[in-house]
Amino acid sequence: MKHKITGMAPLLMVYDMQTSLAFYCNVLGFNLIESAGPQDDIGWVLLRLNDIELMLNTQYEKTDRPDNQELLRNDHHGDVCLYFACNDIDGLYQSLKSKDIALKEPYITGYGWQALDLTDPDGFKLSFHKPMHTF
Structure with missing residues (x-):
């Protein structure tokens, strides 16, 4: 039996969801399709631009997020x-x-x-x- 795979959406782990949403939506033109979590603490989103889908997820829970982004973490990307x-x-x-x-x-x-x-x-x-x- 063959399975029909119809798409792929990369999931990126982000430090600050609001900053990432501003970049992907306001700068690149993605649209917010779906999100999870309260407005002030969104933990996951599905974005779409034409036929491209991209998911973002917060790296940390709101209470566990360090004050500054860990630069070593970015090096691993x-x-x-x-x-x-x-x-x-x-x-x-x-x-x-x-x-x-x-x-x-x-x-x-x-x-x-x-x-x-x-x-x-x-x-x-x-x-x-x-x-x-x-x-």
Whole structure:
């Protein structure tokens, strides 16, 4: 029997849910679809942007969260990168710059695609790609 797998939604563990929600919703344009927990202590969310789904979960319970983000924890994300398809890398770059997001200019990858890289508030790498040729 074959199982029909219809999607995937990465789950990112975040330090501050409100900061992460502001980044993913206000900066990147995701919509909040579902959440768990009271408004002042949301512990989990499902976000959607077009056909892309992403889940965020708080790393700590509200009462256990340290005052500052543990930088060593962010270092462990170094091998995680979320890749997004984007048909207008230059437009995205201008939009993010207008929102005071720190990022480098778009570049052409070694495999010939245009790319734009940035880091979210928890240190996760995000890369937006566009093929420079048609298949």
